[in-house]
Amino acid sequence: MTERELWERYQRYLCVVPSVGFSLDVSRMKFPADFLERMRPRMEEAFSDMEALEKGAVANPDEKRKVGHYWLRAPELAPDAGLKKEITDTVAAVHAFAKDVHAGTVKPQKAPRFTRLLLVGIGGSALGPQLVADALGTEKDAMQVFFFDNTDPDGMDRVVAQLGDTLAQTLTVVISKSGGTKETRNGMLEAERAYQAKGLDFSKHAVAVTGAGSELDDTAKKQGWLRTFPMWDWVGGRTSVLSAVGLLPAKLQGLDIDGMLAGARDMDVATRQRDVAKNPAALLALMWHQAGDGRGAKDMVILPYKDRLLLMSRYLQQLVMESLGKELDLDGKVVNQGIAVYGNKGSTDQHAYVQQLREGVHNFFATFIEVLKDRPGPVFEVEPGVTSGDYLLGFLLGTRRALFEKGRESLTLTVPDVSARTVGALIALYERAVGFYASLVHINAYHQPGVEAGKKAAGVVLDVQRKVMARLGEARAEARSAEQLAADIGKPDEVETVFKVLEHLAANPDRGVQRSGGASPAEARFRMK
Numbered sequence: 001m002t003e004r005e006l007w008e009r010y011q012r013y014l015c016v017v018p019s020v021g022f023s024l025d026v027s028r029m030k031f032p033a034d035f036l037e038r039m040r041p042r043m044e045e046a047f048s049d050m051e052a053l054e055k056g057a058v059a060n061p062d063e064k065r066k067v068g069h070y071w072l073r074a075p076e077l078a079p080d081a082g083l084k085k086e087i088t089d090t091v092a093a094v095h096a097f098a099k100d101v102h103a104g105t106v107k108p109q110k111a112p113r114f115t116r117l118l119l120v121g122i123g124g125s126a127l128g129p130q131l132v133a134d135a136l137g138t139e140k141d142a143m144q145v146f147f148f149d150n151t152d153p154d155g156m157d158r159v160v161a162q163l164g165d166t167l168a169q170t171l172t173v174v175i176s177k178s179g180g181t182k183e184t185r186n187g188m189l190e191a192e193r194a195y196q197a198k199g200l201d202f203s204k205h206a207v208a209v210t211g212a213g214s215e216l217d218d219t220a221k222k223q224g225w226l227r228t229f230p231m232w233d234w235v236g237g238r239t240s241v242l243s244a245v246g247l248l249p250a251k252l253q254g255l256d257i258d259g260m261l262a263g264a265r266d267m268d269v270a271t272r273q274r275d276v277a278k279n280p281a282a283l284l285a286l287m288w289h290q291a292g293d294g295r296g297a298k299d300m301v302i303l304p305y306k307d308r309l310l311l312m313s314r315y316l317q318q319l320v321m322e323s324l325g326k327e328l329d330l331d332g333k334v335v336n337q338g339i340a341v342y343g344n345k346g347s348t349d350q351h352a353y354v355q356q357l358r359e360g361v362h363n364f365f366a367t368f369i370e371v372l373k374d375r376p377g378p379v380f381e382v383e384p385g386v387t388s389g390d391y392l393l394g395f396l397l398g399t400r401r402a403l404f405e406k407g408r409e410s411l412t413l414t415v416p417d418v419s420a421r422t423v424g425a426l427i428a429l430y431e432r433a434v435g436f437y438a439s440l441v442h443i444n445a446y447h448q449p450g451v452e453a454g455k456k457a458a459g460v461v462l463d464v465q466r467k468v469m470a471r472l473g474e475a476r477a478e479a480r481s482a483e484q485l486a487a488d489i490g491k492p493d494e495v496e497t498v499f500k501v502l503e504h505l506a507a508n509p510d511r512g513v514q515r516s517g518g519a520s521p522a523e524a525r526f527r528m529k
């Protein structure tokens with residue numbers, strides 16, 4: 001295709017959403033001329049599925065749940081008045097609470113005001129808030145935000161060290177829909193310990209966002225935390241950023257949550273249209289389908305040319321991969337669906353993995369995200385008539401062309417700026433595209449049965465550890481091999497787990513386990529110190 005033909009194709013297929021200044025360019029995707037027409041009947045079904053979902057159908061059949069994230073930004077669409085009220089009340093409560101926190105009416109135990117926010121959560125209870133905080137944060141924010149998003153002790157120590165004495169001015173928001181996620185429970189306990197170490201009462205600095213009656217809800221009640229905000233079973237973790245999960249931390253940080261909701265709402269209006277040419281979510285889903293042959297044959301590489309959108313790929317990784325990565329389809333047939341997502345940012349990636357994208361294994365399609373506005377401050381020219389931002393655009397267009405020359409496809413999303421409105425719009429766009437794509441490939445986008453397997457297996461490991469520790473305690477000074485200890489605890493087949501657990505304990509001296517013997521697993525011996 002010549003440059004002139006591409007320009008024609010660009011204009012022909014450009015999908016614009018004027019209300020948010022957004023556009024989607026699919027001209028560098030190699031779909032045949034009759035593709036959109038051919039896919040029409042299937043897309044019609046996807047629209048009907050989506051309509052039913054928005055009207056309150058049980059769209060997550062095996063968990064028997066409604067799927068209501070679209071109501072969060074259009075409460076009038078909620079299927080009953082009770083839900084509508086819960087949504088509007090929660091947004092109002094978030095505003096009011098943040099106002100009190102900023103004014104110092106809600107204040108820490110030993111400081112006049114909260115100036116820091118520590119968010120404890122994981123997966124859908126962290127990724128959205130992290131994206132929003134990083135995309136929209138400035139040095140003038142009402143509160144500076146920190147995260148515990150893992151059960152890595154050193155990771156948490158680093159954050160606590162960064163907070164230092166400002167922990168006394170830190171509000172901790174623990175977020176877990178289920179209220180039973182171990183990493184988050186551990187984060188909460190680690191945070192509690194950090195406050196205690198500074199002579200502070202954790203409960204006077206803690207807020208929960210969780211489902212009613214959950215373990216976390218109980219803890220918050222029992223300990224008399226400052227406040228609890230609700231999380232509903234009809235909002236999935238990975239689509240929860242516009243519920244209290246994302247709105248509360250964003251508002252505390254001082255961000256424009258109404259703008260985020262409005263951007264999402266406007267994008268929702270655009271993505272409800274049945275005219276595919278005008279519906280960027282439908283177009284995206286169809287392009288993913290075309291690129292990966294409806295079976296995820298190509299990976300989705302997310303390339304925002306903007307530092308503030310760096311976390312987009314991480315956020316989309318969960319949204320897309322947890323929603324679409326499924327073994328079974330809706331009829332119970334094995335399909336092993338999914339689309340792999342990765343990415344970082346441009347032009348940084350041009351100096352890292354773009355080499356492979358252009359010349360290596362051809363197993364991906366790229367998504368460029370272009371932001372028109374360079375910076376809020378005045379223009380600075382790095383060469384006569386040229387700014388750093390001009391280079392950023394140059395590299396985006398250059399990379400896109402270089403890829404296309406080698407037959408590598410790409411989508412280009414353009415937004416005017418990185419504002420609350422555009423972030424809300426991008427979130428809404430991808431939520432709906434994922435829902436459409438799931439309909440096209442006939443899977444349930446709203447459950448995650450596979451995640452449970454890893455959690456259960458981790459539970460087994462900790463059970464083995466408890467038993468091994470007890471056994472070492474009994475054996476005292478006697479050094480034993482992993483093989484012997486596995487037999488001792490009645491789990492001879494778990495010998496590898498026993499060995500891994502022992503190695504870990506022995507590497508952390510205060511756990512009291514000493515390793516002796518040779519370097520190989522068979523030669524290693526363990527005993528209590």
Ligand SMILES: O=P(O)(O)OC[C@H]1O[C@H](O)[C@H](O)[C@@H](O)[C@@H]1O
Nearest residue numbers: 123124125176177178181237451
């Ligand atoms: O919010 P929580 O209940 O703590 O869940 C946090 C995360 O845990 C699980 O692993 C789910 O697969 C995720 O979808 C979820 O976002």
